[in-house]
Every structure is written in C-alpha cells, then in structure tokens.
Amino acid sequence: MRKVKMEKFVTVLLALLFLTGCKSLSKSAENYSEIPANKKWSERMALTLMKKYPEAYMIDDKAEPKWDYVHGLNMIAFEELYSKTNDPRYIGYVKGYADATIDKDGKIPSYKFDNFNIDMIIAGHHLFDLYAKTKDHRYLTALKTLRLQLEKQPRTSEGGFWHKKIYPNQMWLDGLYMGSPFYARYNKTFEDGGQLDDVALQFELIQKHLLDKKTGLLYHGWDESRKMAWSDPQTGTSPNFWSRSLGWYAMALVDVLDYFPENHPKRAELISYFKELSSALVKYQDKSGLWYQVTDQGNRDGNYLEASGSAMFAYAFAKGANKGYLTKDFKTIANKAFDGLVNELVKVSPEGYVTLTNVCAVAGLGGNPFRDGSFEYYVNEKKKDNDPKGTGPFILAALQLDR
Template sequence: MRKILYLFLLIFLSNLGYTQEIDKLPADKLATEMANTIMVKWPDSLTHQPGATAKWSYDLGVFFEGIANIYAVSHQKHYLAYMQHMMDLFVQPDGSLSRYSLTDYNIDYVKNGRTLLFLYKATKEDKYLKAASLLREQLKTHPRTQEGGFWHKKVYPNQMWLDGIYMGQPFYAEWSASFDEVKNFDDIANQFLIIEKHVRDPKTGLLYHGWDESRQQKWANKFTGNSPNFWGRAMGWYGMALVDVLDYFPKNHAKRRQLEDILVRYAAAIEKVQNPQNSLWYQVLDQADRKGNYPEASASCMFVYTLAKGVRKGYLKRKFEESAVKGFSGIKQHFLEFDKNGMLHLKGTVQVSGLGGTPYRSGTFEYYMSEPVIEDDPKGMGAFILAADQMKYF
C-alpha cells in the first residue's frame, strides 16, 4: 500500500505547475493526465468517506478500461498496480467477490468483468478468472424478456435500458471469444437487435432511454412501452457497446452485418444532433435549444469514442471522422480544465439519470434537467480517457 501511495505522490508532484494550453496537448497526453487525476483523487475506492465501504460499481470498469489502454502502450507498472489494488478490495484470494450478489440480477454488476479478465491476462492470477466466472454465471440465469433480452435489474422487471447493453454485452463477448463459447454470439447480437427494434424512433433514428415490455411503468408509453426522451448518455452507452462487441464478434457470423448496419444508422442519427455551435451533444439529444438543456460531457465523450473507433476499425465511412474531430475539440474547449496544481479535471457530467425507482424518475425533460451536474464524475472521466485514446489516431 505504501508503494502505491508513493507512486501516486510521484504522479501528483510531476504535475505541479503543469499548465500548458489544453488545445496544444496531444490526445494521448490528455488521456494520461485524466488517468493520473483519477488515481490521485481515489487512491483506495470511489468514496471520500473515511471508513466507508467500497461499492461494487460499474464506474470502476469504465475508467479501468481507459487505464488499461494506457498501460497496454506505456507498460508503466503503477497503472496495473492501481487496478489490482482497487479490484482486490472486492476479489478475495479464493476468487469470491465481496459486496456482490449474483441473485440481485443487476446487469450493472457485470461491467467490471472486463477488468477482471484484463487482470487475469496481465497477472495470470486465477482469482481474477474465478471472479469473472461468477459474472458469467449471472448471465446464465439473469431474467429476460419474452424475446430473450436481459432485464436491466431484477428490481426493474420486464425492462431493457440502453445502459444495460454496455454493462453486459462487451464482457459477454470477450468471455465468449476468450473461452470458445461461440454459440453465445447469437444471444449477444440479439440483445442489440431486440432493444433497437423497440426503442428506435423511425423519424430521427435516435433511441429512447428504456423500454418496458409490460407497458406497466408510469414512464412507459402505453402503446410502445418506451420512455419519453432520448437521453444522451444512454445512447452513448449503446454506441460504445456496439464498437466494443465488434472487436470480438466472429467475422463470418450471420448477424455481424446486422450489428454493423445498426452502427451506421446510429452514427447518422447522432451526427444530426451534434450541436453546430459547439460540436457537442446535449443531455436530451433532440432538444438542444430548449431552455435548461445543456451540453453533457459523458455523452459527448462516448459519441466521440464510438465514431472515432468506428471509423478507425472500418465499420463507419471516413465522413464520420469530421464529427469525431469536431466533438473532441468541443470537449477540450468546454469541459477540460487544469487546476493550479496541474491536475486535469472534467466538468459537465450529469451524475445519474434513470427511470422509475425511489425517488421516482419520470423520464420527462424536466426530470433529466433536475439531476445534478458535477465535476470529475468517474464514468465521465473514464469515457474521456477512452475517447482520447481513440483520438490519438486522428
């Protein structure tokens, strides 16, 4: 533990007085600076409360993927040490997971499986593979809609949310590719196909935040089951899931082309709602001019990541590169800021947005405007690192 804290101190001291203009810094440098901020702010867990219990949270998995990408290039051991230290708060020596419950059937809990697989491949320690296998087991019995779509959570019955596609499917795909479970790719593709069929708006191509198969939720349209609005980060999650799953999807699989076609439709839809004045995307995507609406950092980062990776991998035409480049420029100008100590911060991320629950979240425009917008939200910072990592190629 002392060694890790010493490494964080070195990171912090190396940044003192570092106030170069953000626009002049290369994308990979900005990614590294944001990762360093994360490690200094949260050396032990995502809580600042002394003695508070660390929470098994998908936020960890989002920024760990960004940090893993940095480590893959730099091979600087303190990044790997940080990831191990944080995950070992949960992963026990026998591979069990503390503060995780399979029978909660929360798809959010599956997200960190990719970090566990990364740590297993990097360290060869069996406990990480055993822990990841618990998340794989959850997917075997996770409740589903009649068409086979994973419920978002057991406490949200009959519902699929765009968020949940990102939380579950990239891990499911990586596991299946890594352990020769090729039969799973039909199921993985169907998760994308089922929800897109139900939540895609034929006029705009945008995707509604959630869908209730039972049409019983107060927020659900009584005819379609859809929630009322297009939430930026929800579509951001879905896009990142698409390009990440395609990394593992068999080239000759019959449904691969369908996923690529979804990505093309998706890219065209989000390009249309990119604000021409600041090149960013808004909390409610199709209502940028409505009073109270605002450019939102995490969604903007996720869209840049999706477009840039889609172009780089050849899934999208080169024309979408311009949208990604403009978006990343807007992110740098609008959301990034160095403090007096040289630490890089990300402004403008909505802390949370959901549907139903207690207190009740209605999915209306007014609801989405009511949630707090904060600086240095971990999932926003993670999305920024991922976006910057892709933008280093452009």
C-alpha cells in the same frame, strides 16, 4: 574601510538571498505543474484521478471498496492507457481495484448475485487481461460468477435481459454496454463463441422496441409489460432521448464487435446498427461539437451541453472510424467533439489537474423516488465534476484520437 566592508557584506548577503529565493521559486514552479501540459489528455486525466483517488476503489468518492460499473468503466480506460504507454502505474491501478474488491477465494463481498443487476457485469471486464497476465484463479472465479449471473438473468418473453430484478420486463440502453461486451468476450475466450447469436439478440430487441424511426435515435428504456408510469401504453418506450444512454449503446456496439469474427453472420447486422445510430447522432451535434443532455431538444430552456454523452460519442465515432466500420469523416466529427469537451467543459488547474464539468451524475427510470423520464427530470438531475461516467470515456476518446 569598515563601511566599505559592511557594504560588500550586505551586497553578498542580498545576492545569496536572491539566489536562494530564485531556487525556491524555481522549485515551487516545478511543483506548480505536477501534470505537464505536454502529456496527452488521456494521461493528464488518468494522473488527475490517481492523485485524487490513490486507490482505484476510491473513485466516485467511495470510502471503502465497492464493486460498481463506474469503476469497471474507468478500469477499462486505464487498461487501454497501459496498452498504449506501457506505464506500469496504470495496470497497477487496475490490479489494485481487483485486489481490493475480490477476496482470497475469488468471491466479491460487495456484489449481490441475487439482485440480477446487469450494471455489475461490466465491473469485471478488466479481469480478462489480469487473469491472462497472472493466471490468478481468484480472477477466473470472479469471471465465472459474473458469467453465471448472465446465464440466470431474468429475460423478456423474447429473450432480452432485464436491466435489474427490481425493474422487471425492462430493457434499458445502458444495459447493453453493461452486459454485452463482457458476454461476448467471455463466450469467445472460454466457450468457443457459441452464444454470440444470443449477444446479437440483445441488440436486435433494442432495435425492434426502442428505435424511433423518425429521428433514428433510441429511447432510454422499454417496458414490455407497459405497467410503468413512464412507459408509452402502445410502444412501452420511455418518453425521451437521453444522450448518455445513447452513448452507452454506441460504445456497446463498437466494443462488442471486437469479439465477433469477420465471418459471423450477425456481425454485418451489428455494424449496420452502429452506422445508422452514428448518422442519426451527427444531426444533433451542436456547433460546439457537443451534444445536449436531452439529445434532440437543444433549443429548450434548461437543456445543457453534457460531457459524458459527448465523450462517449467521440470515443465510439473515433474507434468506429479507426476500425473501418464508419467512414473517415467520423474521425473528424469525433475530433470536433473532443475539441468541444476541451474548449467548453474542461478546466485545468495551475498544477495541471484536469476537471471535466457538466457531467450528469445519474439518471434512470422508475425507482423511489420515481423518475418519470420527462425532459424536466433529465435536465434537473444533479451534475458532478469528473464524475467517472465522464472521465472513463474521456480517456478512451483521447486514446482513440491520439490527443
């Protein structure tokens, strides 16, 4: 009898242990997928970033608040995500960046006005919506400071903004995204749109000096003085086409059009630039849907399919098609590009965290050590997983494509 009771006791105990174990395993499995796969890619990437960087200023592995274009790019993406989802976490993340980088008087401690670095302008683009929502004058003060930089920014002889004070007489494709959408939005919001011709002038000069008529692509940079060792002695252009710089330029065109009224005489001109660039880029799209780091030299050893430029093109094409600037087939092309990103360059951890690989961490021209703009230079710059110059456009592309 005692033996039977003992056997029952052991059976019940084992059953309890089994059930407890199942519950524990079930709970563990829930935690295992912290970001559900049924969420859209825009949220999956955003939640990944928020998990790794609880405060937005920490993006790009920063230890303290820094005013920087990579944060500005991602805050634009988070704002767009908030407008689609209405999830307060996303706008809270954006506001957190503003409040970490702007003091009680509206000054930006980590920003240096006298550097005349046009990259720093886009870092404040998220302040328009924050000011409209909160009427917090700190944000308006910061906006005015950035606008003043553009007013004082050194220019080429024809009126093109220098990329930075330390890069005199130079215009880079990157700078059009860094400065022009902000300039156009500020001018439309606070100045009655009287300077939109000057905004358009920046693109006109890029088209005049950086466009290669044979390929339809644009070179990364142009030196009016022809003094830089990377510049062609006749044309002043740098020697190669870099996909991310072309991505910056494509995004600049499609975004700046948001602030040009339908009847503005320069609007059609900007749309034509965008159409021509988009048509040229399609010729260099790889069968994977992606683009190479050096855009037109996919067959050369060392070149690789690069994520940030590809994401930027996906975003620009999708938005261009959605807005009616491009034909509908560009939406298909954008989806192919996004498929390429997901299938070739995205990794998802068991917890659901998203990693975008093959992102060129940084590339430029001149400086110290000197960057010569050669093929070898571009393909040997380091890569960084989830570099913010890739994550921001990835979120924006996913939103435009509703992926």
